[in-house]
Amino acid sequence: MLSTILRGAARQARRHPVYVGLDLLGLALGIGVFLSLALLVRHEYSFNAGLPGVERLVRLDERWTLPGVAPMEEGDATYHAIPFLLQDFPEIEDALHLVGTTFRTEQDGKFTKFDGIETDASFFRVFGIGLSRGVAGEALARPDGLVLSEKAALKAFGTLDVLGRRIELNRLGTRSVHVVTGIMTPVRGPNLLANAEMVVPIPAEEARTRPCFLYWGSSCDPVILRLRKPEDIDAVRARLRDFVIRHASGAESDPAAIGPHPEKIYELRLVPLRQTNFYDVGVENTDDGVDRNVVDAIGLIGFLALVLACANTINLATARAGLRAREVAVRKTLGATRRLLFVQFMGEALFVTSVAGIVGLVFCEILTPEIASLTGEAVTVSYGFVLAVLPVVIVLAGLASGFHPATILSGYRPAAVLAAARMPSGGRGAARLRNSLVAGQFAIAVAIVICTLVIDRQTAFMRDADRGYVKSGLLVGQPLRGNDPALERRMLDALRSVPGVTAIAFGILEPNPHSMSRSGYKYAGPNGPVEIQMLFDRVGPGYFEVYRPRLLAGRWFDPMRGQDEGPDADNLRNGTGSFNAVVNAKAAATLGFASPGLAIGQVLTNDGLKARIIGVVDDMRFVSPRDPVSPEIIYFDTLARVPFVDPVPAVRFAGVTRAVMAERLDRAWATVRPELASSFQPADERMEDYFTGDERRGHIFTLGAVVSLLIACMGLYSLAAFSAIRRVHEIGIRKTLGASGGQIAGLLLRDFLRPVALACVLACPVAWVLMRSWLSGFDQRVPLSPLHFLIAVGGAFLIATLTVLGQTIRVARAEPARALRAQ
Template sequence: MLPTILRSVVRQARRHPLYVALNVLGLGLGIGVFLILALLVRYEYSYNATIPDVAHIVRIDEHVTEPGTAPSESADTTFHALPFLRQDFPQIHDAVRLVGTTLRVTRDGHDTAFDGYATDPSFFNVFALPLLNGNSADALARPDAAILSQRTAMTLFGSVDVVGRTIEMNRAGTKSLYTITGVLKLPDGPSFLRDDAEILIRISPQEEKNRSCFLRWGSSCGETYLRVNQQADIADINGRLRDFVARRAAGPDNDPIAWGANPEKTLGFSLHPLTTTRFHDMGVQDIEDGADRNVVNSIGLIGLLALGLACANAINLASARAVLRAREVAVRKTLGASRQQLFVQFMGEACVLIVVSAILGLALCELLMPEVASLMGEAVRVDYRFVLPVLGGLVPVCTFAAGFYPATVLSGYRPAAVLAATRMPSGGRNAARLRNVLVAAQFAIAICIVICTLVISRQTAFLRNADQGYAKSGLLIGNQLRTEDIARQRRMLDALRAVPGVTAAGFGELEPHAPSLHNSTYSWASPHGMLEVQLLGDRVGAGYFEAYRPRLLAGRWFDPARGQDEGVSKASIKAGVTTYNVVINAKAVAAFGFASPADALDKIVSTEEVKARIVGVTDDIRFLSPRDPVKPQITYFNALTAAPFDDPIPAVRYAGVTRAVMAERLNRAWRALEPDQPGDFVAADDRMATYYSGDEKRGRLFSFGAAAALVIACLGLYGLASFSAARRVHEIGIRKTLGATGRQIIVLLLGDFLRPVVIACLLACPVAWMAMRAWLSAFDERIPLTSSLFLMACASALLIAACTVIGQTLSLARAEPARALRAE
């Protein structure tokens, strides 16, 4: 039987090369797209999966629900809770703290920056990662220990045999000598450690004594990971964390360490297994590894739909081609072939074509995967341990999906009816309806993907270019100046203002893409009672307004000449000053229930220590993710006359030079004063880029899927149009004999060919609208779903479809009636 099947396939390829080529090309493209997108989805779902014993590792997240603000969840938690967690939950096998940091290694006179962690000696008790060199039991025992990843060791030394060597590292302006005690082999698959654990060092005793995140509830500076004894312990601990907070974090309101009398009402913790954090982290602050599960699933769905489109295309072409083999089937049945034998043969032919298409699809996957991985910015590669079993399963599935119906139709022809007819059978109305339904379904899927691609592209562009409440053009922002020396802060500000091309420079304590750390509860005695609102705090200096250019909605900005504009400091509190002028944002106006920005002026909001008189209201400034709502904010003024800033961030507005030139000038001026701290002046858009890059990458995948879907759909339409053109030559000849013009014939044929595409547009639009409405709802700011996006996608699909069939349409319309009728 196999030789017969192979001979039949070769014969059909020679007799009908167009149909066979379209079939194989469509199936190969569908299988290739499916494999590529399946590899990408597998990559996302395997995040952290290669960490040893990952099922027993969890991260602690912190939840805060304060008056007047939306509940928030942060991956950074207070380290003050860890000793109590160990005492109260014996299910915890071990725990480790990770403080993300940038470490600059000085070697041969050059500085190289690496992402790393300051951590505990218990790191290897939680993350059982192997060391290529060194002993994990004591690799972090000494205070000056440093563990390099294999990649870092090769970058610095060109070898992994580096244990015992010393390196000089600069961390936040502090230089220290470290001894390399190990070389870490990071997980092979995607994980947060693979991206960020280039160097590991010990958390210093000074940090533990001085930083508030080690000493107080509600203050955070890093992540906490636990290894539990059993997976069931995770749910048990989660169920008891509310009581844990109520017991351990409670204290009087004047206790600087505690979280108040009923901390469980506003503070909470939760455990999240590392296997789930990839998708959970989309709504979590202080973490950038999140991915939208719905988007990832949609990418996988596009792969399945591409495969389904290819199979539908094969059914369409095979059923159209089947009528050309009717007489062959009739003759073979007359000579004794059974329907079962013919069915097996035709299924075998379909299997051979599927195998050839699978080989083509694998070649396309191998060819396109590096480009797609580069497009996504992910280290995805073709893994044959995954691909070959998938292909082994795809071949029989696709053979059945693409071959069963045509084989059933072919093997079911009755010899007498076929041989008695003067014309080849057309397959009947049901077959024609099936072909039109399949074409409509193909284009409906393709149009739906195109609409989603347009919406994602527009939303991403909108977020990148949206008004953030400050003037982004001509603005550069540097790193934190890590010093509390007021004289050094003044010198730095003067040096930046003296750089040629600088028009304004000022300090602030918040920045684009900065965590929201400074929060306090303020009260206002409204006519309806006392209102409490959690406000995000910032302190800004002279030049800040000119640098950022926020929009003033009411009142005024700070004036250094006004004494009460000077903000809170230890000296002012000691001097008995209790009232300070402040500026709030529009969200704070709404949170306090003021009727308008102007109505907020001169109102007093207060904490236990200070009273804040509102002298100005600005529009909302967005420094965080576009998915998160802007927080109510209060801003104090610091003229740098009495108190320093807390690690201020410089913002510089410039004119007359390019961004690159200005950044170099600013970095040079910074290095002259602070050689041990990098200035790294970059544009605000660059700092916010991580919020958009994920959606941009996945939008490119949607574009890739949309293009593939349209190509497959057009292949099916082209094949159907070719078959229809061959069958309607006689009809067109009669019409032209009866007086029909070429233009009328073109309109008629285009109408017939494009009718399934029009139906597809009607089917695709509501489905795409519902899907994109749900996706957009995750954003605090979003584009409207206007009809123009849907019309653009539908018009593009119709234009592409028309171009696909125009060749057959013109050839039919130009055919000479006499030749057409004579040929018939």
């Protein structure tokens, strides 16, 4: 039987090379795309899976429900909670602080950057990570200890033999000398430690002075807990509310407490580390997570590519079935049974699928690195996974694509076939199936195309959307650490003297802000008091000229008016004084003002502190397009009385290229703070993380759309080729009766494009529902325009027309006499 199957497949390849070639190409392409996208989906779903004991690791999140703003969850938590957690929950085996930071080494005035972590001595115990060199239990026990990744060891020293070597690190301008005590063993797969190049103990001074170590509700970075058993997660969750009430409550004068009833606004949550990759889409202060629906959609595209390829094979096999009818009839006459023929034809389908699977593996090798480049993910071909999945795919695809054609072929009756003047077509049922398969193929392809167009439009919109300030000609630096007014003035003077600088200013908030603080303000409105939480910003002279926000009502700050000077730290902490302030449009609307002008002159209070609104500016979006803009209050600082704390310089320039200006500013920065590396960037570059994920995944949808259309066109081509063969006699009669070539071509095109029209009708509502749901996740988004649907539908008809045009013209131009003689 095996030799019969192989001879049958080889004979078909010789007789109908185009059909077999299209069959192989479609299946191989479908299998290759399926395997490549399956590897990407597997990569996303395996986040943190390589961490030993990950099922017992959780992150402690904070959720705030504050008046005037939407509830928000943060991936950071107060470090002040850790000793109380260990005390109250015996289920917690260990806990650690995980402070993300950046270290730099300096040589000849040039900085080399390393992504680092400040943490506790329990780091390796909690994560279960080993060391390839050094002792895990001792590596972070000494305050000057330093553990390197293998990559960092090679980058810093050029060798892995580095134990005991000393190195000076620069962290935000603070220098410290460390001794290498270990080299980390790499953790397989994507995980939250994948980019960690250096791990050091948290400095004792930092633990004594940073607010997040001292107060409830003040957070720095993640808190990681290791539980004794996975089931303990639910047990701890059930008691966290009582824990907050017990420990975070206190008098309003208690600086460490949140207030008398913290549970009303504050909640602690446990998030298993295995889930953070998808969970973090809606969580602030985390690396942007991945939308699970998007990842599932990518996996669905891979599956649909395989389904389309199988449908294409069914169409091609059905088109060839009539050509093999006489072969079946002769073999049945010679004694072959239907069962024997069914097994042979199924064997041929499985053999073709096996060959396509091998070619598909080659496509997978080609596509996977491209997909990794498009998405920015470290996706590689895992042969253990691929070789386990590929045989299953081959068998299922072979059965799916071969069963119906084998059933049709083995069911032909010898007498009817040999007595007929024409090849059998399979009847109306087979015709409906072929049309349905083509319609289904194009429906899937058109839906993917529509989704791709919407995603591309949204990602382009996110980059180009109005953010409330002028992006061109703007460069933003990094925070100037400290609160030394003399140093701040020297830095302003140094940057202002750079040729090409037209304006310079300090601010606290910036595009993609490093930190954000909020305060509660009350307004005694005509309809009763209103209380909202407002984002805090402090700006200096020149800010209006640098960012150029749109003033909607009132005026901006004036350095010549002393009353515009904002509150100092004591005023904010004690709630004293009266000051002028500017708010954004979101704040004015949240406070209940029907128009920005009605807010001018109104007074907001924060305990005893009074803020009189002198101006309203349009919302300036420094955060992700997915996140809503927060109500914001802005104070003014001339540096005459109040120093900035970690101010961020921003520069407007003209008459020079961006790269040249950035280089000049970096040099000027180095004359004031040579120990602190600088990097002046455009606003778009600082906000790059907000866009690249959606853009990269949009590329995957584009790839899926191209592959889907290509496979769908193969299916349509097969249908057109089959119809052309079957309708030669009909065309001869029509032309004999006076039909023109144009009329014949129009008739054939109408018949060929009818499944495409049905596909578009099916695809549009599905794509509309999917994209409406996806766009709802953005605060800034494009409208779901009919243009996206019209472009996709028009493109589908154009591509389909070009696909069948050759067959249509050839049949329409056939001479009637030859057509009528054709059998």
